[in-house]
Amino acid sequence: TGYEGVVRDALVEVMQKGKELWAKTFPVPLRRDLISDYFALDFPLEEALRELAEDEHLASAMARNPGIRLLRQEPWECMASFMLATNKGIPHIEKSIAALCEKLGRKMRAGQRVFSLFPTPETVACTSEEVLRTAKIGYRARFLRAAAEKLAGQKIDLVRYRKTTYAQAKEALMGFDGIGPKVADCICLFSLDHREAFPVDVWIQ
Numbered sequence: 001t002g003y004e005g006v007v008r009d010a011l012v013e014v015m016q017k018g019k020e021l022w023a024k025t026f027p028v029p030l031r032r033d034l035i036s037d038y039f040a041l042d043f044p045l046e047e048a049l050r051e052l053a054e055d056e057h058l059a060s061a062m063a064r065n066p067g068i069r070l071l072r073q074e075p076w077e078c079m080a081s082f083m084l085a086t087n088k089g090i091p092h093i094e095k096s097i098a099a100l101c102e103k104l105g106r107k108m109r110a111g112q113r114v115f116s117l118f119p120t121p122e123t124v125a126c127t128s129e130e131v132l133r134t135a136k137i138g139y140r141a142r143f144l145r146a147a148a149e150k151l152a153g154q155k156i157d158l159v160r161y162r163k164t165t166y167a168q169a170k171e172a173l174m175g176f177d178g179i180g181p182k183v184a185d186c187i188c189l190f191s192l193d194h195r196e197a198f199p200v201d202v203w204i205q
Contacts, residue, residue: 006101007038008074009117011110014039026110040072048195071190075158076151077118078191079173082183083147084140092136099135124148143178150176158192166194 002015002022011026012035021039025031036042053059062068073081084100085093097118104123105116124132125148132141150156161169169192173184181200188197 006115006117007034008077009108010034011108011113011115012038026113027108037072040070043070043195045069070195072193073191074118075161075187075191076121079147079158079176079179079187080118080124080144082186083144083178084137086140086178086183096135096137100132100137103131103135121148121151125152140178143176147176147178161188162193166196169194170197 002013004011004013006012007025010028010031013024014035015022021035023030023035025034049062053062080100081093081097084096088096101116101118104119104127106119107114107116109115119127124145127145129141129145132145137144151158161172164172166188169188170181170184173179173187174181179187183199185197185199188194189199
């Protein structure tokens, strides 16, 4: 078993073989830096798992679902994806993101295959709400476009919030319309390296 998907500006294939991770990237072959960064291979996972296992509920959950780890996603893609995820199930979220990439993302070729990158803030900012809604994102189109306009207009690089405190990053993210505490925590945790973030939704509550 393995995984194939688009990571930033590359098509990535990965497969676990025992304790080894096999990977291919296209169009540039084997971008080790991309694989290592995206899968956060520098994060002390075993240490974190030992600490989490001190809680009996988390220990039980980890025993049932081994191998789960945090990714280090590109911050804008992470932000946009979680903004699109509110009040939606996972299959619908996946379809919306795929449609957005297909309609607005830059096309790249890997051999005979063509894949679409996630659209940049500049591209989304220049796209009407009506066109964005054709990706089946509904009312979220307004918030997504507003966030893209703010990032592009003010030339905000979200990566800089990896260097701030967790509280500063969360506060900055909640300054965007459509981002509340839970979504801000998701962005902090899954793309900005603030491991103390703990997203709480109705299921966690």
